[in-house]
Amino acid sequence: MTNEEILDILILGSGPAALCLASELCSQKLSIKCISTKSPYDKWGNTYGIWASELEDLGLDSLLSHRWTETLSYFGDGINKNGNFATKHHYDYGLIDREAFQNELLKRCKGIKWLNETAIDVLTVKNISEVLCESGLKLKSRLVIDASGHKSNFIKRPILKDIAQQAAYGIVGKFSSPPVNKNQFVLMDYRSDHLDKDELLEAPSFLYAMDLGNDIFFVEETSLANYPALSKDLLKKRLQKRLSKKGILVKEILHEEDCLFPMNLPLPFKNQPVLAFGGAASMVHPASGYMVGSLLRRAPILAQKLKIYLNNPNLSSIELAKKGWNVLWPSELIQRHKLYQYGLKRLMSFDEKMLRSFFLNFFQLSTKEWSGFLTNTLPLPKLIFVMSKMFIKSPLKIKLGMLKIN
DSSP states (O other): OOTTOEEEEEEEOOSHHHHHHHHHHHTTTOOEEEEESSOTTSOOOSOOEEEHHHHHTTTOGGGEEEEESEEEEEOSOSSSTGGGOEEEOOSOEEEEOHHHHHHHHHHHTTTOEEEEOOEEEEEEETTEEEEEETTSOEEEEEEEEEOSOTTOSSOOOOOOSSOOEEEEEEEEEEESSOSSOTTEEEEEEOOOTTSOHHHHTSOOOEEEEEEEETTEEEEEEEEEEESSOOOHHHHHHHHHHHHHHTTOOEEEEEEEEEEEEESSOOOOOSSSSEEEOGGGGTOSOTTTOOOHHHHHHHHHHHHHHHHHHHTOTTOOHHHHHHHHHHHHSOHHHHHHHHHHHHHHHHHHTOOHHHHHHHHHHHTTSOHHHHHHHHHTOSOHHHHHHHHHHHHHHSOHHHHHHHHTOO
16 A cells, blocks of 8 residues: 555454444445554454344344343342342343354455554544554545544543443353353342442442353353442452352363443544544443444444445545544434433442342333343433333332432
8 A cells, every 4th residue: 555545444443343343334345444453363352242132133143152041130139038039031142152253244344454553643634534653654544433442542532530440350161060050141140148248338249140051151240330440359259259158169260351341431522533433432331331232233324324425525534524423423322321321320329239129120121121221222212211110110219319319
């Protein structure tokens, strides 16, 4: 490529968000290149769970490595029979086959050149974006899209001091006895009988666990959202204590993972020359932490619109980016995002007992209502209705907590 060549789109990043968008843009026959410090062929390390219906709706359920019909949660205290009551979800959950998912996206990205570079600056020169790389390479493009994750240096957004983080520590391994029943998936196990009085006063966490077959299980201690974030060491200690309470020993660790990402990152400013996608665009669901389904649903829409906008040779980088931001974050989604952020803020103020009570009531909603809430697929009027319904059905203490009266 010569320095005078001008691309249609230059994507920063090589993770799920970058590949989801690049694969859709590739189908639009645009001139695209991607740059990243990591190779797009590097194996993804994290586990991606998703409600099976999200992939079914997109015709991608073949990408699931595991699928559970027996899905449940525990919102009791774990002390007696009532405290060990299971809330059954009657809704299939799946685990994405990371390798198959990555390979499918790479196959769709055929023809796109990936450069092993680190972007250090993005400038706008004569209505064109110019990306300066650490190596000295300069790349010109009509539009730059940052899909490198929430730590992006190029996306501007309002400053929020207290960023809530979802944190988790988990292991895939073999155990002295099953942490969950055979063919079972546990979304949230908030039982807290393994904690002492002082620990119960700390920020809550729950067990997320699944049977992977062949006597292999995945168990993960998760903090939904907290500021400051719960440390990996604390979550690891809680997981060990939770297992020990049940008399379960870890016999073999096959994979260890931890994650930490922001839940309430402010939406980026729309009037900036760089567009974003994925974590850099604040696409993480503020109330659940899910994002993969949203990436898959929104990438085709954004790609189709960008193709139309790029057909106009007179649009500058700033104008193209602004149009892209309006597609990615229309008024409807912005209002929904604000409601989810409000809900998250209230949940973060709840103690362990209130959280258990809240979620017990939340999953009494109809399946379409609670699943639509968790996947961000409810239209705004329906979302308002569901949140209002949840408020009306909640105990007084939860109502007061939602209103921030106490």
